[in-house]
Amino acid sequence: MPRFPAMFDHTGIVVSDLARARTFYDAIGKPLGLVTADNGEQAFVFGKSKAEPIPYLWVGTLRPSYWAEGSRTGVNQMHVAFVATSKDAVHAFHAAGGTDHGAPGPREGAEGYYGAFLLDPDGNNIEAAFRDNLPYLRRS
Template sequence: MFDHTGIVVSDLARARAFYDAIGKPLGLVTADNGEQAFIFGKSKAEPIPYLWVGTLRPSYWADGSRTGVNQMHVAFVAPSKDAVDAFHAAGIAAGGTDHGAPGPREGAEGYYGAFLLDPDGNNIEAAFRDNLPYLHAS
């Protein structure tokens, strides 16, 4: 679990279309956060954790950093294997690249996940863990 994290993208509209598409099967939504950013998370009622996505250069970036140089990895909790499958299909349809088809992963009991590269090359994952039911409680 995380409070928040953020990534810088090169094309906000393209990124928004991708995150809108993968959010639907995971129960996540995007919300405006100014003209150059949006927030990706659960809802106004449950604002944390969230992913900040924008075109601004963060003040914390080290010299030499730029979009796509330091690939980010973010894994989102999926409520089911079907949601992982839908996440992967929606991401591909919205301009993402397959980086690991949906399925179990060796060495991770009860884990079912899928990996996509977003339009800027960030590694975005959806993970369902059937051995951790508290992750799926309403």
């Protein structure tokens, strides 16, 4: 089975409470096969593994150098969709915690697309997405 190419190298979000964010991402990572890893005292990364470090999501309390003037935590809501390997994984992701922002189910306008949305502790829109019409997205 061909390997799915990464959709991004990395992205990042700023959070107000690192411990609360870590608890959330640890919980949703398990059904998606993703893990958190320390990245200094004020950040962690969320991704596949040390052996496959890219793509990743950087999560921290530091103010990024690229932020536009006036930006602050929760004002510039971010959306990140993670690949889920099955509908069951989408349901497990949704049950892991966070604030419901869209129950598991098919999504209109995208054939074979099944997803669920949660808001993380700072209001960022986090999604698990399964595409049954694209078998190369499934992990073997």
